[in-house]
Amino acid sequence: MASDATGSGAFDEDRARDGSLRPGYDQLLAALEDVDLDGLSRAIADRVAKAQVTFGLQPFVVDPIPRLIAAAEWEPLASGLAQRTRALNRFLDDAYGARRIVSAGVVAGELIDGAEGYEPELAGRLPPGSPPAAIIGFDLVREPGGDFLVLEDNLRTPSGFAYLLAARGALLATLPAGLRPPRPIDPLLYDLLGATLRAVAPAGREHDPTIVVLTDGPDNVAYYEHACAARRLGVPLVTPDALEPDGQHLNVRLPDAQVLRVDVVYRRTDEDRVRDEQGRMTPVAELLLEPWLSGAIGLVNAFGNGVADDKLVHGHVEDFVRFYLEQEPLVRSVPTVGLGSGQAGPEAMQRLRELVIKPRHGHGGAGVTIGSHVGEADLEHVRAQLELHPEQYVAQPIVPLSRHPTVIDGRLEPRHVDLRPFAFFAKDVSLPPGGLSRVAFDAGEMVVNSSRNGGGKDTWVLD
Secondary structure: OOOOOOOOOOOEOOEOOOOOEOOOHHHHHHHOOOOOHHHHHHHHHHHHHHOOOEEOOEEOOEOOOOEEEEHHHHHHHHHHHHHHHHHHHHHHHHHOOOOHHHHOOOOOHHHHHOOOOOOHHHOOOOOOOOOOOOEEEEEEEEOOOOOEEEEEEEOOOOOOHHHHHHHHHHHHHHOOOOOOOOOOOOOHHHHHHHHHHHHOOOOOOOOOOOEEEEOOOOOOOOHHHHHHHHHHHOOOEEOHHHEEEEOOEEEEEOOOOOEEEOOEEEEOOOOOOOEOOOOOEOHHHHHHHHHHHOOOOEEEOOOOOHHHHOHHHHOOHHHHHHHHHOOOOOOEEOOOEEOOOOOHHHHHHHOHHHEEEEEOOOOOOOOOEEHHHOOHHHHHHHHHHHHHOHHHEEEEEOOOOOEEEEEEOOEEEEEEEEEEOEEEEOOOEEOOOOOEEEEEOOOOOOOOOHHHOEEEEEEEEEO
């Protein structure tokens, strides 16, 4: 998503168009009037550093100013994301099953088969009874009128909740006393994570399953979160070499040489595919696929979820809600159009300055072109790519990211933010209140991640 350099038209999180402060911000900003903001930033950075909170090799950067959301706004948003979670899981079951949604003419079979994350050999084989996407992280943006829109649904290996808790702990210990407290998120978040993992355990093992957190190791950029999850759940953190297939079952060899039969794997490896580009089974699939398909282990998140991460599929999630749940969507998606059929491609090439062009199968912002922010040479390159391979791209309107007061050089300045809340699907769907807001520290920057000088903000839901 994008914003223009001045932020004109963007929704301001702290104040209305007439300049009046939104609920909670009057007290927060008043409490910060006489505070040394640089000192506050340093104090929070010191706490984060002492806790060894890192993202990759870099310290996790936390802005001191929390984002505030009133409970009256959070509740309907959470209900809408829970609805979306149910619909996405129904779609995954159907995409690998009877494909009722294709038979009904709601989506074409090519939409599913052409998705990068679709795993053909899972057709008709998903284990029943467990949601394939038990944990979903949503990327939300707020449009100028104030409504939240879903930019992306992350169903493969969503990360960020441990960083949210790290930010919460640092802020509560450092901000001036007397502020309205947010709804608590700890230990609720880990209680929901534990319940979600236990819910996928094989029959008869739900109450005391052997759970492992599977990580790539310290080289994974979210390793801090993997270690936190294992520690807080009281379960082993293991790398693939500690797992040993045993027929249709799976064992884990612990550092003390103890061998346990595994019931549940919380997979946090970057690799989530069954097969690689050459058609070879991936190492993680060699370990987990057969025990999962046989029902010997539960797996969070499952193989095959990438079909719903596809950017063209994203444009149909509201259709999923209507088809599977027979309800109207409570939260809308950012409109997404595939450029490979009809007049969509030629029309997009005439309006590139008004659009965000994304590779259908891209990840992490790679290859994204925001028409209003690039030069003519870059637009010509995009036009050439669309002429050659229009089916590989989607288009979205440019939605200005909302802005939030952020500490920049010792003073408060507006910077663009998004929001990642998390849904946990055990017996039903639950969302901890709030989420991790991501902020771009550079003026006018529209990409809110660490690769572009971004950081995190705690998000407080206020009663």
